Amino acid sequence: MVEWTDFERNTIQDIFSRIEYDVVGPAALARCLVVYPWTQRYFGGFGNLYNAAAIKGNPMVSKHGTTILNGLERAVKNMDDITNTYAELSVLHSEKLHVDPDNFKLLADCLTIVVAAQLGNEFTGEVQAAFQKFLAVVVSALGRQYR
């Protein structure tokens, strides 16, 4: 069981209440597809991912980015049981989507960078630590059911 301090709990709730899912989600996914282009392998059906501008303007990327953030909200609302909350999602990513779990960390890093840009100086070291800890737990839970 993950132990969360009050500061960490409050920080995570605060961040997710402040960010716009349909801005941060698309920005993070687009950034991931540009910075780590091999992640594009999972989005063959998304059409034009030819360059950064195309990726940024791609409506399927935007929609999926928002979907991801909504998925993260489930962990935000169940911080004391993220592993079980994500059991089905983990099976989905493993057995249906066949996503290499190393990719979750890449997206997590892009999410950190996008949220940092959004929050500016309010994204202090302490806030970053809490956010990265939360994402590490999410990443671990998503990789849990892989066999």
Add this chain to the structure above:
Amino acid sequence: MTSLTAKDKQTVKAFWAKVSGKSEDIGAAAVARMLVVYPQTKTYFSHWQDQSPHSAAARKHGITVMMGVGDAVTKIDDLKEGLKELSELHAFTLRVDPGNFKILSHNILVVMAIMFPTDFTPDVHVSLDKFLAAVSLALAEKYR
């Protein structure tokens, strides 16, 4: 991983030209962040009286690191040769585990995102990430 393309080098140089005026603040912020988010990195600084992230020693160290990064930009065409002495320093004297280069690089990128949110586009991000990885590799060259 992959070597720097001509476009990467151009992107890094152009971005560095924009941000180098704030290099001291960037370095200090990146080191401070690293000490907070990755507390295991403090083990390298047990000789500091004050190990807090915003101490004078931490700031000075951030400035030193960023001067190294700026120097690396000028040597971008041959980092292995250009950073030879710095590599020897890190290998034989400082003996910093190279895993930490990745950690500091990540925090430099986070600081760039905070300080230059419009300029730090995904295209700049990928080139800078590659550059910092190449610098880290060059720094680890003399280790063994």
